[in-house]
Protein backbone atom coordinates (compact mmCIF):
# COMPACT_ATOMS: atom_id res chain seq x y z
CA UNK A 1 0.00 0.00 0.00
CA UNK A 2 1.23 3.48 -0.75
CA UNK A 3 1.48 6.00 2.11
CA UNK A 4 -1.45 7.88 0.56
CA UNK A 5 -3.58 4.71 0.45
CA UNK A 6 -2.76 4.07 4.12
CA UNK A 7 -3.78 7.64 4.95
CA UNK A 8 -6.99 7.31 2.96
CA UNK A 9 -8.00 3.94 4.39
CA UNK A 10 -7.38 5.10 7.96
CA UNK A 11 -9.37 8.26 7.25
CA UNK A 12 -12.29 6.80 5.31
CA UNK A 13 -12.45 3.03 5.91
CA UNK A 14 -12.48 2.07 2.23
CA UNK A 15 -10.40 2.33 -0.94
CA UNK A 16 -11.12 2.21 -4.66
CA UNK A 17 -8.28 0.22 -6.28
CA UNK A 18 -8.20 0.88 -10.01
CA UNK A 19 -7.65 -1.58 -12.90
CA UNK A 20 -7.21 -4.80 -10.91
CA UNK A 21 -8.76 -6.96 -13.65
CA UNK A 22 -7.83 -6.77 -17.34
CA UNK A 23 -10.50 -6.34 -20.01
CA UNK A 24 -9.90 -9.98 -21.08
CA UNK A 25 -10.47 -11.21 -17.52
CA UNK A 26 -13.66 -9.12 -17.20
CA UNK A 27 -14.95 -10.44 -20.54
CA UNK A 28 -14.19 -14.05 -19.58
CA UNK A 29 -15.97 -13.76 -16.24
CA UNK A 30 -18.98 -11.99 -17.77
CA UNK A 31 -19.24 -14.71 -20.42
CA UNK A 32 -19.30 -17.43 -17.74
CA UNK A 33 -22.00 -15.48 -15.86
CA UNK A 34 -23.98 -14.99 -19.10
CA UNK A 35 -23.84 -18.77 -19.64
CA UNK A 36 -25.64 -19.20 -16.33
CA UNK A 37 -23.24 -19.36 -13.38
CA UNK A 38 -24.99 -16.89 -11.09
CA UNK A 39 -25.80 -18.88 -7.96
CA UNK A 40 -23.74 -19.66 -4.84
CA UNK A 41 -20.09 -18.92 -4.33
CA UNK A 42 -18.34 -17.25 -7.30
CA UNK A 43 -15.05 -18.83 -6.17
CA UNK A 44 -16.57 -22.12 -7.43
CA UNK A 45 -17.46 -20.81 -10.91
CA UNK A 46 -14.16 -21.77 -12.50
CA UNK A 47 -10.51 -20.80 -12.84
CA UNK A 48 -10.88 -17.00 -13.39
CA UNK A 49 -12.96 -16.73 -10.21
CA UNK A 50 -10.73 -19.09 -8.19
CA UNK A 51 -7.80 -16.77 -9.00
CA UNK A 52 -9.53 -13.99 -7.06
CA UNK A 53 -9.06 -15.88 -3.76
CA UNK A 54 -5.46 -14.59 -3.62
CA UNK A 55 -5.26 -12.03 -6.42
CA UNK A 56 -1.65 -10.75 -6.47
CA UNK A 57 -2.70 -7.08 -6.63
CA UNK A 58 -5.07 -7.46 -3.69
CA UNK A 59 -2.95 -9.70 -1.46
CA UNK A 60 -0.69 -6.86 -0.18
CA UNK A 61 -3.83 -4.97 0.92
CA UNK A 62 -5.16 -8.05 2.72
CA UNK A 63 -1.87 -8.54 4.55
CA UNK A 64 -1.48 -4.84 5.42
CA UNK A 65 -5.06 -4.40 6.61
CA UNK A 66 -6.07 -7.80 8.04
CA UNK A 67 -2.66 -9.34 8.75
CA UNK A 68 -0.63 -12.34 7.55
CA UNK A 69 -3.11 -14.91 8.90
CA UNK A 70 -5.88 -13.58 6.64
CA UNK A 71 -8.44 -16.17 5.50
CA UNK A 72 -11.32 -16.10 3.04
CA UNK A 73 -14.50 -16.22 5.13
CA UNK A 74 -17.18 -16.30 2.43
CA UNK A 75 -17.91 -15.03 -1.07
CA UNK A 76 -21.02 -14.20 -3.06
CA UNK A 77 -22.18 -12.16 -6.03
CA UNK A 78 -24.60 -9.25 -6.29
CA UNK A 79 -26.54 -8.80 -9.52
CA UNK A 80 -29.01 -5.92 -9.75
CA UNK A 81 -31.32 -4.72 -12.52
CA UNK A 82 -32.77 -1.22 -12.87
CA UNK A 83 -35.13 -0.55 -9.94
CA UNK A 84 -33.81 -3.37 -7.73
CA UNK A 85 -33.39 -2.65 -4.02
CA UNK A 86 -31.30 -4.45 -1.38
CA UNK A 87 -29.92 -3.73 2.09
CA UNK A 88 -30.07 -0.43 3.95
CA UNK A 89 -27.00 1.07 5.62
CA UNK A 90 -25.62 -1.35 8.20
CA UNK A 91 -22.29 -2.44 9.67
CA UNK A 92 -20.22 0.01 11.66
CA UNK A 93 -17.88 -0.64 14.58
CA UNK A 94 -19.56 -3.11 16.93
CA UNK A 95 -18.70 -4.01 20.49
CA UNK A 96 -19.31 -7.70 19.90
CA UNK A 97 -18.90 -9.39 16.54
CA UNK A 98 -16.31 -9.13 13.78
CA UNK A 99 -16.77 -5.54 12.57
CA UNK A 100 -13.79 -3.66 13.95
CA UNK A 101 -10.92 -1.38 13.00
CA UNK A 102 -7.79 -0.80 15.09
CA UNK A 103 -4.62 1.23 14.68
CA UNK A 104 -1.44 0.86 16.73
CA UNK A 105 2.22 1.77 16.10
CA UNK A 106 1.83 2.29 12.37
CA UNK A 107 -0.24 -0.89 11.88
CA UNK A 108 -3.87 -1.06 10.82
CA UNK A 109 -5.99 -4.13 11.52
CA UNK A 110 -9.59 -5.03 10.64
CA UNK A 111 -12.11 -7.75 11.28
CA UNK A 112 -14.29 -8.94 8.40
CA UNK A 113 -13.35 -6.93 5.30
CA UNK A 114 -14.64 -6.97 1.76
CA UNK A 115 -12.97 -7.04 -1.65
CA UNK A 116 -15.63 -6.17 -4.22
CA UNK A 117 -14.70 -6.83 -7.85
CA UNK A 118 -16.72 -4.73 -10.29
CA UNK A 119 -17.59 -6.58 -13.52
CA UNK A 120 -19.69 -3.66 -14.79
CA UNK A 121 -19.20 0.10 -14.53
CA UNK A 122 -20.86 1.94 -11.67
CA UNK A 123 -21.09 5.63 -12.42
CA UNK A 124 -22.00 8.38 -9.97
CA UNK A 125 -25.76 8.15 -9.38
CA UNK A 126 -26.11 4.53 -10.56
CA UNK A 127 -26.59 3.23 -6.99
CA UNK A 128 -25.15 0.00 -5.60
CA UNK A 129 -22.44 0.09 -2.94
CA UNK A 130 -22.71 3.14 -0.68
CA UNK A 131 -21.03 4.05 2.59
CA UNK A 132 -20.40 6.71 5.20
CA UNK A 133 -16.68 7.51 4.88
CA UNK A 134 -14.97 7.62 8.28
CA UNK A 135 -17.81 5.83 10.08
CA UNK A 136 -15.49 2.89 10.96
CA UNK A 137 -14.36 5.22 13.78
CA UNK A 138 -17.72 6.69 14.74
CA UNK A 139 -18.75 6.94 18.38
CA UNK A 140 -22.36 7.66 17.46
CA UNK A 141 -23.39 4.65 15.38
CA UNK A 142 -26.91 4.61 16.78
CA UNK A 143 -27.48 8.25 15.87
CA UNK A 144 -27.78 7.67 12.10
CA UNK A 145 -31.43 8.42 11.30
CA UNK A 146 -33.55 5.49 10.08
CA UNK A 147 -34.59 7.40 6.95
CA UNK A 148 -30.92 7.96 6.06
CA UNK A 149 -30.15 4.27 6.64
CA UNK A 150 -32.99 3.34 4.27
CA UNK A 151 -31.83 5.92 1.65
CA UNK A 152 -35.24 7.66 1.87
CA UNK A 153 -33.50 10.87 2.91
CA UNK A 154 -30.22 11.74 1.15
CA UNK A 155 -27.47 12.96 3.48
CA UNK A 156 -24.24 14.69 2.46
CA UNK A 157 -22.20 12.17 4.49
CA UNK A 158 -23.44 9.15 2.49
CA UNK A 159 -21.45 8.51 -0.69
CA UNK A 160 -21.78 6.11 -3.59
CA UNK A 161 -18.27 5.63 -4.99
CA UNK A 162 -17.98 5.37 -8.77
CA UNK A 163 -15.90 2.46 -10.09
CA UNK A 164 -15.22 1.04 -13.54
CA UNK A 165 -15.39 -2.61 -14.56
CA UNK A 166 -12.12 -4.14 -13.36
CA UNK A 167 -11.81 -1.89 -10.30
CA UNK A 168 -12.03 -3.13 -6.72
CA UNK A 169 -13.59 -1.49 -3.69
CA UNK A 170 -11.93 -2.64 -0.49
CA UNK A 171 -13.82 -1.82 2.71
CA UNK A 172 -13.93 -2.86 6.33
CA UNK A 173 -17.28 -4.04 7.65
CA UNK A 174 -16.60 -1.61 10.51
CA UNK A 175 -17.60 1.02 7.94
CA UNK A 176 -21.31 1.83 7.78
CA UNK A 177 -22.30 0.65 4.30
CA UNK A 178 -25.19 -0.70 2.29
CA UNK A 179 -26.75 -0.91 -1.14
CA UNK A 180 -28.50 2.01 -2.82
CA UNK A 181 -31.31 1.15 -5.23
CA UNK A 182 -29.86 0.38 -8.68
CA UNK A 183 -30.79 3.10 -11.19
CA UNK A 184 -28.70 2.28 -14.26
CA UNK A 185 -30.14 0.55 -17.34
CA UNK A 186 -27.31 -2.02 -17.36
CA UNK A 187 -26.98 -4.84 -14.83
CA UNK A 188 -24.89 -4.36 -11.71
CA UNK A 189 -22.36 -7.19 -11.46
CA UNK A 190 -20.23 -7.35 -8.33
CA UNK A 191 -18.29 -10.22 -6.75
CA UNK A 192 -17.75 -9.91 -3.00
CA UNK A 193 -14.85 -11.86 -1.48
CA UNK A 194 -14.92 -11.37 2.30
CA UNK A 195 -11.85 -11.97 4.47
CA UNK A 196 -11.28 -12.32 8.23
CA UNK A 197 -8.20 -12.52 10.42
CA UNK A 198 -7.05 -16.15 10.88
CA UNK A 199 -8.49 -16.42 14.38
CA UNK A 200 -12.02 -15.37 13.47
CA UNK A 201 -15.00 -16.32 11.39
CA UNK A 202 -18.16 -14.48 10.44
CA UNK A 203 -19.65 -17.36 8.47
CA UNK A 204 -20.62 -20.63 10.13
CA UNK A 205 -19.91 -22.57 6.90
CA UNK A 206 -16.20 -23.08 6.30
CA UNK A 207 -14.74 -23.86 2.86
CA UNK A 208 -14.50 -27.47 1.71
CA UNK A 209 -11.33 -27.51 -0.40
CA UNK A 210 -12.30 -30.82 -2.00
CA UNK A 211 -14.83 -28.80 -4.08
CA UNK A 212 -12.10 -26.71 -5.68
CA UNK A 213 -9.95 -29.15 -7.66
CA UNK A 214 -6.42 -27.85 -7.96
CA UNK A 215 -5.43 -25.11 -5.51
CA UNK A 216 -2.08 -23.43 -4.84
CA UNK A 217 -0.52 -23.79 -1.38
CA UNK A 218 -1.35 -20.12 -0.80
CA UNK A 219 -5.01 -20.64 -1.71
CA UNK A 220 -5.17 -23.66 0.61
CA UNK A 221 -3.81 -21.52 3.46
CA UNK A 222 -6.42 -18.87 2.75
CA UNK A 223 -9.29 -21.36 2.75
CA UNK A 224 -8.35 -22.91 6.11
CA UNK A 225 -10.99 -22.79 8.83
CA UNK A 226 -10.34 -20.27 11.61
CA UNK A 227 -7.59 -20.95 14.18
CA UNK A 228 -4.50 -19.06 15.29
CA UNK A 229 -2.04 -21.47 16.99
CA UNK A 230 0.77 -22.21 14.51
CA UNK A 231 -1.39 -21.00 11.63
CA UNK A 232 0.64 -20.81 8.38
CA UNK A 233 1.25 -17.24 7.23
CA UNK A 234 0.00 -15.91 3.91
CA UNK A 235 2.92 -14.54 1.92
CA UNK A 236 3.29 -12.09 -0.93
CA UNK A 237 4.92 -13.42 -4.07
CA UNK A 238 8.39 -11.96 -4.59
Ligand SMILES: O=C(O)CCC(=O)C(=O)O
Nearest residue numbers: 087114128129177178179
Ligand atom coordinates in the same frame (compact mmCIF):
# COMPACT_ATOMS: atom_id res chain seq x y z
O1 LIG B 1 -21.92 -3.89 -2.32
C1 LIG B 1 -22.99 -3.69 -1.75
O2 LIG B 1 -24.04 -3.41 -2.33
C2 LIG B 1 -23.03 -3.74 -0.23
C3 LIG B 1 -22.64 -5.07 0.30
C4 LIG B 1 -22.96 -5.22 1.75
O3 LIG B 1 -23.91 -4.68 2.23
C5 LIG B 1 -22.10 -5.99 2.62
O4 LIG B 1 -21.03 -6.39 2.19
O5 LIG B 1 -22.48 -6.23 3.78
